Amino acid sequence: MRIGLQTWGSEGDVTPFLALAAGLVRRGHEVRLVVTDNARRDYRRHALADGYELVEVPLPGADAQSQERLWREVLALSNPLRQVEVILRHGYDPAAPAMLRAAHDMVARSDAVVGHFFAYPLRIAAEHAGVPAATLAIVHNCIPTRERAAPGLPDPGRWSHGPGWRLAAWILNRIFLPRYNGQRHAVGLPPVRDTMTGAWASPLLNLVAVSPQICRRPADWGPNHVVAGFLNPADAPVRPLPDPLERFLAGGDPPVFFGFGSMMPAHADARETIALWARAVARLGCRAVFQLPAALLPLVPQDPRTCAVEWADYRLLFPRCAAIVHHGGSGTTQSALRAGRASVVVSHIADQAFWGQELERLRVAGPSQRRQGLRARRLQAAIRAVLDDPALARNAARLGAAMAEEDGVRVAVEAIEGRLGKGVLP
Known part of the structure; x- marks a missing residue:
């Protein structure tokens, strides 16, 4: 089959599509991947190594300064809905017309397509052309179910789940439907009435890129x-691993990892965050690995207990750490758990707080924190709760061992072949 893929967002939104593209190629499919990365990261080496076509649709004006301004504005807000509005207005809407043009072009040469659940231009182009389309979600709180509360709402009991999801739908519709239906109208398609069921979810196939150890499939x-x-x-x-990091790891007790991924673009805010990490480490008396963009490495105080790196393969690093302190991105969250290590989630935006709640529910994390207003004493206490509770380590090791036996790419590829068309291999 000729299969088109499209995604938008940060590295955590793109990486699952890199894995899926490679898996589809291994099954004999012809793959084109369209990427809009809000930091303009370069994924060409992945496409060259794995044998698929990569098309980059850049976000207009996505230079370092504009991204710093965007994230400074987002992180200054405590309301997740207002954060989403700002991200969409500055980080999505400017790229949407070009994303739609790329989607039309890809659909014209595809037998089936799979898009990030936020990548509504692909859904529109596929429906307009009559091409089977699936979605891929990197978090499992975007599909309604009576078995869990809607995201961001309290959970007083199962009786509240239905009304809660209806409230969530009303809120999301106010944010997303004008955007989605505006592009549908432009190509002559009728409007849809609900974001989650009409824009994000496909009637054919929705892939949830989350371990079943975390997301038990709801019966409804x-x-x-x-x-x-x-x-x-x-x-x-x-x-x-970089040689200095390898020597550091070999030279003492397992360290605590600190890394906030794409949540650290702003120089001034990063200085304060690094100081927060350093104070927490000093209070704990532990060793630590700080992961930061290269431009921020000089801001890390010189301390023999700390090793600062720009990049490290989590598959090698995380199993050698005592705990993982991170922002609650989907990829980092599952990488930590797959390595069998307990976490402390410091959420910055949107779904990150949900990931923290999920890890606490699974008893594989300390108390979740919010970045806004966080103090070293609270961060230190949350990390200490992980280091001092062997049950968290045992739970994380058990779930990590189970995740190591999973093959999410194979399951996704077989679902695409089975529900969107006949696979080329038996």
Whole structure:
């Protein structure tokens, strides 16, 4: 089959599609991947290594300064809905017309397409052309179910879940439907009435890129919802750890990892965050690995207990750490759990707080924190709760061992072949 893929967002939104593209190619499919990365990261080496076509649709004006301004504005807000509005207005809407043009072009040469659940231009182009389309979600709180509360709402009991999801739908519709229906109208398609069921979810196939150890499939989900598992490039070559990091790890007790991923673009805010980490480490008296963009490495105080790196392969680093302090991105969250390590989630935006709640529910994390207003004493206490509770470590090791047996890419590829068309291999 000729299969088109489209995604938008940060590295955590793109990596599952890199893994899926590689898996589809291994099954004999012809793959084109369209990427809009809000930081303009370069994924060409992945496409060259794995044998698929990569098309980059850049976000207009996505230079370092504009991204710093965007995230400074987002992180200054405590209301997740207002954060989403700002992200969409500055980080999505400017790219949407070009994303739609790229989607039309890809659909014209595809037998089936799979898009990030936020990538509504692909859904529109596919419906307009009559091409089968699936969605891929990197979090499992975007599909309604009576078995869990809607995201961001309290959970007083199962009786509240239905009304809660209706409230969530009303809120999301106010944010997303004008955008979605505006582009539908432009190509002559009728409007839809609900974001989650009409824009994000496909009636054919919705892949949930979350381990079934985390997301037990709700009984009220239809057969079009498939919990595939974590989609990470498991077959990608393992890159050795940098020599200074390797020497640091070999020279003492397992450290605590600190890394907030794409949530650290703003220089001034990063300085304060690094100081927060350093104070927490000093209070704990532990060793630590700080992961930061290269431009921020000089801001890390010189301390023999700390090693600062720009990049490290989590598959090699996380199993050698005592705990993982991170922002609650889907990829980092599942990488930590797959390594069998307990976490402390410091959420910055939107779904990150949900990931923290999920890890606490599974008893594999300390108390979740919010970045806004966080103090070293609270961060230190949350990390200490992980280091001092062997049950959390045992739970994380058990779930990590189970996740290591999963093959999310295989499940996703077989679902695409089975529900969107006949696979080329038996």
